[in-house]
Amino acid sequence: MKNLTQTAGPIGIFDSGYGGLTILSKIREQLPDYDYIYLGDNARAPYGTRSFDVVYKYTLECVERLFAMGCRLVILACNTASAKALRSIQQHDLPRIDPDRRVLGIIRPTVEALGRKTRNRHVGLLATPGTVQSQSYPLEIKKLYPDIQLSSEACPMWVPLIENNEYNNEGADYFIRKNLRSLLAADPRIDTLILGCTHYPILEAKIRRLLPAAITLLTQGAITARSLEDYLRRHPEMDARCTKQGSCRYLTTESVEKFSQSASVFLKEEIRAEQLDWDSPH
Ligand code: DGL
Numbered sequence: 001m002k003n004l005t006q007t008a009g010p011i012g013i014f015d016s017g018y019g020g021l022t023i024l025s026k027i028r029e030q031l032p033d034y035d036y037i038y039l040g041d042n043a044r045a046p047y048g049t050r051s052f053d054v055v056y057k058y059t060l061e062c063v064e065r066l067f068a069m070g071c072r073l074v075i076l077a078c079n080t081a082s083a084k085a086l087r088s089i090q091q092h093d094l095p096r097i098d099p100d101r102r103v104l105g106i107i108r109p110t111v112e113a114l115g116r117k118t119r120n121r122h123v124g125l126l127a128t129p130g131t132v133q134s135q136s137y138p139l140e141i142k143k144l145y146p147d148i149q150l151s152s153e154a155c156p157m158w159v160p161l162i163e164n165n166e167y168n169n170e171g172a173d174y175f176i177r178k179n180l181r182s183l184l185a186a187d188p189r190i191d192t193l194i195l196g197c198t199h200y201p202i203l204e205a206k207i208r209r210l211l212p213a214a215i216t217l218l219t220q221g222a223i224t225a226r227s228l229e230d231y232l233r234r235h236p237e238m239d240a241r242c243t244k245q246g247s248c249r250y251l252t253t254e255s256v257e258k259f260s261q262s263a264s265v266f267l268k269e270e271i272r273a274e275q276l277d278w279d280s281p282h
Contacts, residue, residue, distance in 0.1 A: 008241045009070030010035035010249070011228075013077050014062050017045035017163050018259075019198030020077030021266035023106065024248075026221030027075075030229055033244040037069055039276065040263075042254035046159040047080045048128025048197070055130060059085035060093060063103055065276065072241040075228065076105045079127055079196050079220075083107060083134035102238060107136050109227035110194060110220050115145040117216055122149050122189040126179065126207075127196035129154040137196060151190065153183035155197075162199045165262060167206075176203060180210050192216045202266060251276045 013024045017040050024038050041047075041062055047055050059081040066074050076082045082105030089103050114123060125137050132154040141148050157175040161167045184190060193215055195201060201219045208217060232239040250273040252259035259273040 008243045009072055010037045010247070011242055012036075012063070012066030012069070012071035012074035013038045014059070014066060014074055014081065015040055015076075015078040015198055016047040016058075016080065017042045017159070017199070018262055018266050019159070019162075019200075021263055022198050022201040022219070023075070023077035023221050023224050025267055026225040027228055028248065030222075030225035031232075033246055035243045035245050036248045037066060037071060037251065038248065039066055039251045040253070040259060042163070042252050042259060044253065045163055046128070047078065047084075048130045048159050049156060050080075050130065052084050052134075055080060055084040056088055060089055063089060063093075064097065065278070067097065067101060072101050073238055074101075074103045075224070076103060077198050077224065079107060079136075079198065080130040081105075083131045083136035100241075104228070104231065106198070106220050106224050107140055107196075109223050110196070110218065111137065111140040111144055112227075113223045114141070114192060114194060114218060115148065117218060118148060118192040120189060120191045121145075121147050122187055122191055123151075124183045124187065124190040124193040125150060125152040125196045126155055126158075126183065126193065126200060127152065128159060129156050131196055137194070149187070151183060151187040153179050153186070155179045158203065159197065159199050162202055163262075165265075167203060172203075173206070176206055177210060180207065190215060192218055194218045195220070249274060 011034055013020055013036055039062055041058060044058055063074050076086055086105040094101060132152045138150050141150055161172045166172055250271050252273050253276050256273045256275050260271055263271050
């Protein structure tokens, strides 16, 4: 590992593509003073249909890049990476790379919030095939709230439709309707639905229109932002290692033009992305 000598640096936010921007924007609203580096591995997205080993390998490579750029703390703003790579990185890689660095995921804070939201304890999960297969949500729910009954629906088409900017046409509506119907058929009593992929908030208005009004939609941006704020309050030693100049850099492994354009849709502001250079420490 190169360049792990700085004592403080930006907070790294990682996703396979654009989805993590929905988390980043809420984090920046909540914690505007901190510096951030966003990394989207768009060249290799989507991760949702890839194997455990591949998601782990890609996620670790990206986390190591963020560390090399000075990040002491990295948030996996991606359910698929949180489900398939977080535990291995925390248990096997961090002790080897640098035991003082931290990588946090977004499944645990989502489940904590879920327990406070559902009234009848019937909940649904919409996520990538990878997140659903990993069983991370049912396992975490069982640990924290064994009384909650979870039904899951894998939505393999949703991320490709979003990454390719095709989510606003009728073809997209077909797949969204199909997955929602199938989930509600599995458990018609669902009162709270987790949008368990950070890309999905871009479909929130559409999903909202197709669901009965009584169902609460749980998105992860504000939940993750509050959880990060709480984490930094409880860990002043990590807070001291996060620089605070209010800056944000955006890096992508794909085309800078495409990323800058699509990212503007997610963030509702113009941004200028940079190409990730795998060979340079900065
Ligand atoms: N945004 C990622 C998530 O939260 C998944 C996207 C992908 O399939 O690459 O699961």
